[in-house]
Amino acid sequence: MKTRYEQIVEVSHIASEKRDHIPSILSLAGQEQIPPASADKKRTLLLAIDIQNDFMESIGSLPVAGSRADVHRLTQWMYNNMASLTQVMCSLDCHSLLQIFHADWWVDRKGNQPKPFTVIRYRDVMDGTWTVSHADTLEQSLVYLKNLETEGKKELCIWPYHCLEGSSGAQLESQFANMVYFHSALRQSKPFLVYKGQDPYTEMYGIIKAEYDNNKFVNHAVLEAIRAYDAIYIAGQASSHCVLASATQILEYFAEDKAITSRITLLIDCMSPIAGFEESTRQAFGSLHERYGIQIKKSTDIIL
Known part of the structure; x- marks a missing residue:
């Protein structure tokens, strides 16, 4: 590509108060000549879990240590694989003040x-x-x-107040947002944004369903979207909670279809656990690998 990574992502401004600069990003994308995502023979999906300001170290109300470097590695991976990455799906935690975990x-x-x-x-x-x-x-x-x-x-x-509706903490991290919208303009592929966590009576760590709710809601729209891809890569925050819950829920739903579960890869260097959950998270991911055949790899080891 003509556009350099540094023109899209300002590494020093990851997890900072710096705003995104999407208008200039769109201008850069317009200078490129890469086929649209609709032409992809192999369809690939990035499922980015809760890459939002409130989970970023130094600026977030519920910061995850390591999140800044995770965003750097993830955006570099997206850039390196821009011509083969079909779709980006982002989950967005979204809460009100009066919720059961506040x-x-x-x-x-x-x-x-x-x-x-x-x-x-x-x-x-x-x-x-x-x-x-x-x-x-x-x-x-x-x-x-x-x-x-x-x-x-x-x-x-009881979590610190985080990702409150309309707040800056609920927004996508700015440099990640730059890369998401560069991809969107370049590949003519609208980001799939999934809001979660708005039911006041429950916690919703995973993207598919709450921990418990009387209505037994399941996000079938997301599940059916995932089914359509030949390869699914998962990254985001925090690996110990929302990433783990999302991956587990997806795998449980497709448990009888190994053709789908084997398509899933965790980008292990593009996520970090909440402090104190390091070992339990490692063990949980290992169990998912053994049971469902998912792959666990570093982003630097994957070229689409």
Whole structure:
């Protein structure tokens, strides 16, 4: 390509307050002559999980150590494989203030809200350690906590306020956004944006479904989109939570179709775990490899 990587991504501005510069990106893409994605014989998908400002170290409210370097490696991989990357799908965490995993939802006996990373269990509410701020949410909150236990899901964790609707923290990281829209203009391929996490009564780590919800929502539109690709590459933040949950949900859905599960590759150097979850994440990914035949590789080892 005529356009250099450095014209699209300013490495020093990854995970900074620097805004994207998409108008100039579109101008650069217009100077290139690469066939549109619709001409691809082998269709490839990048599934980018929650590459948003609030998960970026130094600027985010819920920063993931290593995220800056992850974005650098991922955008370099996208650039190197621009002519063969058919589609980019981005999940976007999107929350309101009053959600079950935010402090506003809960108070203790003295009326104090929980601090970030407090774990609240069903028994904590039953014994009065914690209760809801709004009485009309109590019954459904108890149902949620009880089902987390009975279904063996992650315990409810109070997260710092993050990815609030319309906030800068909810936006795609700026330099990643530059590369996404350069790809979009160059390959004539509209990014597939998937919003998740808007149900106030549940957590939604994975892109396909919540940890538990009464309606049993499953994002079939995303699953059917994934089915259409010959190769699927997954990256994003955090590997220990939203990436792991997304990959697991996709693999469980296609469990009986090894032709699909074997198409999936985790770009392991383009994601990082939340501190303290390093070993459990490594083991979980290893289990997915053994059970479903997915590949786990560094981005530098993959040329499309």
